[in-house]
Each structure stands twice: as structure tokens, then as C-alpha cells.
Amino acid sequence: MSNPDLASLGGAAICFYGAGSMAEAILRGLVEAQLAKPSNITVLNRSNAERLAELRERYGVIPADTDVKKEAALSSADVVILGMKPKDAANAIRTLRHILRPNQLIISVIAGLSISTIQQLLGRDQPVVRTMPNTSSTIGLGATGISFSSSVSAERRELALAMFNAVGMTAVVEEPLIEAVNGVSGSGPAYVYYLMEAMIEAGVQLGLSPDAAKALTVQTVRGAAEMVYSTGENPGELRRKVTSPNGTTQAAIETMARFDFQEGMKQAIVRCAERAREMGEDIRREAAQD
Numbered sequence: 677m678s679n680p681d682l683a684s685l686g687g688a689a690i691c692f693y694g695a696g697s698m699a700e701a702i703l704r705g706l707v708e709a710q711l712a713k714p715s716n717i718t719v720l721n722r723s724n725a726e727r728l729a730e731l732r733e734r735y736g737v738i739p740a741d742t743d744v745k746k747e748a749a750l751s752s753a754d755v756v757i758l759g760m761k762p763k764d765a766a767n768a769i770r771t772l773r774h775i776l777r778p779n780q781l782i783i784s785v786i787a788g789l790s791i792s793t794i795q796q797l798l799g800r801d802q803p804v805v806r807t808m809p810n811t812s813s814t815i816g817l818g819a820t821g822i823s824f825s826s827s828v829s830a831e832r833r834e835l836a837l838a839m840f841n842a843v844g845m846t847a848v849v850e851e852p853l854i855e856a857v858n859g860v861s862g863s864g865p866a867y868v869y870y871l872m873e874a875m876i877e878a879g880v881q882l883g884l885s886p887d888a889a890k891a892l893t894v895q896t897v898r899g900a901a902e903m904v905y906s907t908g909e910n911p912g913e914l915r916r917k918v919t920s921p922n923g924t925t926q927a928a929i930e931t932m933a934r935f936d937f938q939e940g941m942k943q944a945i946v947r948c949a950e951r952a953r954e955m956g957e958d959i960r961r962e963a964a965q966d
């Protein structure tokens with residue numbers, strides 16, 4: 677399937693600096709949507725050459741598996757995507773200081789890491805796009821929050837949006853709201869999986885086979901998400917339609933309310949955002965030691 681946004685990415689050379697699960701989710705989406713040619717994508721990591729070979733096998737992207745190739749891939753890229761864990765970010769970004777040119781576009785997916793810390797680690801006002809995607813990008817159903825440093829041109833904003841629109845939907849937010857995005861959708865798939873684990877366990881407890889409990893749970897979550905998406909109705913309205921007075925659903929919801937289910941969810945999301953800020957602060961302190 678060709679993509680109408682293809683023109684906006686053109687032949688941009690993209691380098692994934694960090695080649696883990698999030699990098700794979702994005703690059704797979706880009707390749708499958710034909711938004712980028714595999715021959716324009718290089719991947720590199722710290723030391724795991726087998727992983728790079730696996731990505732080459734799966735998507736046809738180019739592994740940069742020696743120091744010379746890594747430096748060449750980074751210095752020649754139009755876009756460098758930072759995809760390492762927050763604890764590895766400061767050291768990894770510092771090494772870019774003498775490799776990158778000042779106008780190369782940086783896109784970060786790293787939780788907590790602010791645009792100003794990236795620029796501090798690079799020692800200059802490099803154009804930076806800060807994002808918070810999620811792993812559903814793997815199947816083109818990602819949700820990504822995006823913010824830009826003031827030095828990112830309108831054309832490059834479009835390019836970054838096209839990249840993440842290729843793997844799902846995007847929401848442009850002011851940078852201080854990226855942690856809120858982390859709380860809602862960056863970590864969000866895990867909350868849904870957690871809920872599904874409980875639904876499956878309860879189904880088995882009630883006598884269903886594990887396979888039947890899983891199949892019924894998966895279809896229920898898919899169907900419920902699709903109902904909200906395709907009808908445009910609020911989840912609360914749709915919930916009320918399922919809940920007959922004094923019926924089975926009411927009994928279930930009242931039980932959840934006794935355990936303060938919604939309050940627990942809200943506090944979890946607030947804590948997630950707070951944890952992202954703490955992790956960002958740790959990296960900022962590391963950067964300040966320069």
C-alpha cells in the first residue's frame with residue numbers, strides 16, 4: 677500500500693540510535709506503510725550485533741555494527757531517532773556531540789528526557805522533536821504525543837508528524853504535557869493488558885478454559901475500543917447502555933467501585949507521569965555534571 681505522505685519524508689536518511697522494541701515498532705510501521713525505504717534506514721545499538729542482523733532480516737534495514745559504520749550512519753542521517761533506555765541516554769547522547777552536525781534533526785522517544793537536557797548534552801540548540809509513542813505502533817495503532825523545540829522548522833514538523841502518523845495517531849502537545857501523555861497512552865497498553873489478565877483469570881476461576889477466557893476477553897476489549905472509536909460516544913454513555921437497572925453489570929460495577937477501581941486508575945496515571953518527571957530529573961542532573 678503506498679502512502680500519500682511519502683512525499684513529505686522524501687528520501688530522508690533515518691538512523692535509529694538504539695534498536696530495541698520501541699525502535700522496531702516505529703521502523704516496522706515506516707517500512708510497512710512505505711513511508712521510508714529500508715535502504716534509507718540504519719539501525720545501531722550498543723553491542724548486540726545479532727539484534728541488528730534480525731532487524732535486517734525482518735525489514736531489510738541497514739545494520740551499523742562497527743564503530744566506523746555507527747559514526748558514518750549517525751553523521752550522515754537527516755533524522756536521528758534516540759531509542760535507548762533513560763538510564764543510558766546521557767552517555768549515549770554525549771557521544772553525539774562531536775559526531776552530529778548542528779542542523780540534523782533529533783527525534784527522542786525516551787521517557788522523561790526533556791528537550792533542554794538533550795540540547796545541553798549536545799552542547800547546542802539542535803532541533804529536537806520529543807515524542808511519547810506506545811508499542812501499539814507495531815501494528816499501526818500507536819498513539820504518540822509530540823512536541824517540538826523552537827528550532828524545528830515547519831517542514832520538519834510535518835516530517836516528524838508523517839513518521840508517527842504512519843504508525844497510528846498523533847497529538848501535538850506543549851512539552852510539559854508529554855508526561856501526561858506518558859501516563860495516559862505511553863504506558864497505557866500495560867494497564868489494558870493488566871485488566872485483561874484479571875478478566876482471563878476470573879473467567880478461568882468461573883470454569884471457562886484458558887483459551888476461551890482469553891478469546892472472549894480479547895474480543896471484548898477490541899469491540900469496546902472500536903465502539904468508542906466508531907460511534908464517537910463517550911465511554912460513560914456506552915457503559916450506561918450495558919448496565920441494566922439492578923442487573924448483572926450493575927452488580928459488577930458496584931463491586932469495582934467498592935475497590936475504588938477508577939480512583940486506583942487515576943492515581944496510577946498521575947504516578948506514572950510523576951515517575952517520568954523523576955527519571956527526566958535524574959538525566960538532567962547527569963547532564964549538569966558536564
Ligand SMILES: NC(=O)C1=CN([C@@H]2O[C@H](COP(=O)(O)OP(=O)(O)OC[C@H]3O[C@@H](n4cnc5c(N)ncnc54)[C@H](OP(=O)(O)O)[C@@H]3O)[C@@H](O)[C@H]2O)C=CC1
Pocket residue numbers: 693694695696697698699720721722723724727759760761762764767768785786787808809810811862863
Ligand atoms: N517500551 C515501551 O512501551 C515504550 C518505550 N519508550 C521509550 O523508548 C525507549 C526505549 O525503550 P525500549 O525500546 O523498550 O528499550 P529496549 O531495551 O528494548 O532497547 C534499548 C536499545 O537501546 C540500545 N542502547 C542502549 N545504550 C546505547 C548506546 N550507548 N548506544 C547505542 N544504543 C544503545 C540498546 O542496545 P543494546 O541491546 O546493544 O544494549 C537497545 O537496542 C525508552 O527510553 C523508553 O522510555 C517510549 C514509549 C513506549
Ligand SMILES: O=C(O)[C@@H]1CCC=N1
Pocket residue numbers: 787858862863
Ligand atoms: O515503562 C517505561 O518506562 C516506558 C515508557 C513508556 C512505556 N514504557
